[in-house]
Amino acid sequence: MFPAVDARQVHKHYGSLHALDGVDLRVEQGEFFGLLGPNGAGKTTLINLLAGLALPDNGRLSVMGCDVVKQYRDSRRLLGVVPQELVFDPFFTVRETLRLQSGYFGLRRNDAWIDEVMHHLDLADKADTNMRKLSGGMKRRVLVAQALVHKPPVIVLDEPTAGVDVELRQTMWRFIQQLNREGQTVLLTTHYLEEAEALCGRIAMLKHGQVVALDSTKNLLNSVTGCRLRLRLAGALPATLMPQVIEQKDGNYLLALPSYQALELLLAELRTAGVAVQEMSLQQPDLEDVFLRVMKVEHEEAQSC
């Protein structure tokens, strides 16, 4: 079985900028895969190469075994991309837009599926509305619908929820998750890390055009040991505990704990010092911790050499 997406030593330069610097990435069929990284890390460049909007300088990139340059017709048919920018053609209605999109992909009389997609994305009552008259959120839904109109086995979503309200996010994820359960591969880039944590089975982190972390979401979360403790104290925190402080504000402290065992020692110390605990909560490490750690480690390594 071919991987849904296979990148091998992909390089892309824009002038002096090395946007992709030897990316190796393999997304298996049926995965819900997250591609994370700070702005300018190369996420969108990689997606543009997949979609054929840009051409790789070096390396090979394929969708379901089809090379994106040599077999572009096949690779594009197998791919549905939701672009990051809110683009639309102001001349047409929603239904016209989706019919034209179907035609581009060689599909005639696709209205049954178009209706179903519109229904799932709550677009049905906007079918005959001109694109210009839609709100930003509605335009975003049409972009998603356009990517799905030819039932691609691989769906790429580039920041699909940027600036989108909660309701749409839920509607959209419900539909995308349903498609994923039915076997479609989803490749997602997002700035909302909690979204990636909740949805993606595996995650790759990109920085300066390189893959700096690639693992299952579970393993990535486990890679951050310990947890965080939020405290509100009646008095001042004993000086011995100060090195563990991450954040401090008017008697509120956020402390890093290397393990759960450390909690007992910490409480014992507070008791000895006679400081009363007014509020306390434990926080599990989340993807943001992993993200910050990966990006920071990389940063330090870069500085040391």
Place this chain on the structure above:
Amino acid sequence: MLSFYTLFHKETLRVKKVAFQTLLSPILTALLYLLIFSHVLERHVEVYPGVRYTAFLIPGLVMMSVLQNAFANSSSSLIQSKITGNLVFVLMAPISYVEFFAAYVLASVVRGLVVGTGVYLAALWFAQPPLQSPLWIVLFAVMGSAMLGAMGVVAGIWAEKFDQLAGFQNFIIMPLTFLSGVFYSIHSLPDFWQGLSRFNPFFYMIDGFRYGFFGVSDISPWISLAVVGGCMLLLTGFALALLRSGYKLRS
């Protein structure tokens, strides 16, 4: 094939949706030229013996409208799609560069011919030029609009802003059309300008087109056909090479 047809269909649908601007207003413009020039020159100029100036002018104006609208169609559609960003839908689709080119050019031909027919029909009210050999008329109208459609593709790919496109239109297309013999026969020009006109491909389009009406022309329609055909092939080759390389479209 369906991808190509859909892109062509999209382009013609766009023209239809803004028909007031894309079809009616160029027809009105041409009629205004006709009204003014025929009023001023009708009694003073006789280009071909026995042919009224107004009748002589009609084929020129028809062809000018055909050419300008063919150019405007592909170039403005492309630049709008580039600037608003919706060209990505076409670029991400399984459409080859040949299909891409053919769809935009064919839509340009259709718009050119529709506007040309409109101008011709409306102009019949002023004068009725004969129709000596309709085949030449159709041939030059189709080839001329295809050539300008291809030129529009090149300009649409190259231009990054609307004013660059307007520059292309005002400094290349307009002078070449106006100096091609739309309003006069080049035989009425001094030798120098007559010689210069022969380097203008638009002259051959209009001269050949006019031959279809009157059976008379400044030069043989076969030569015009060869020149127009040659220019068309050259432009087509150039446009295809640009599209194939992804110049300014696929980074």
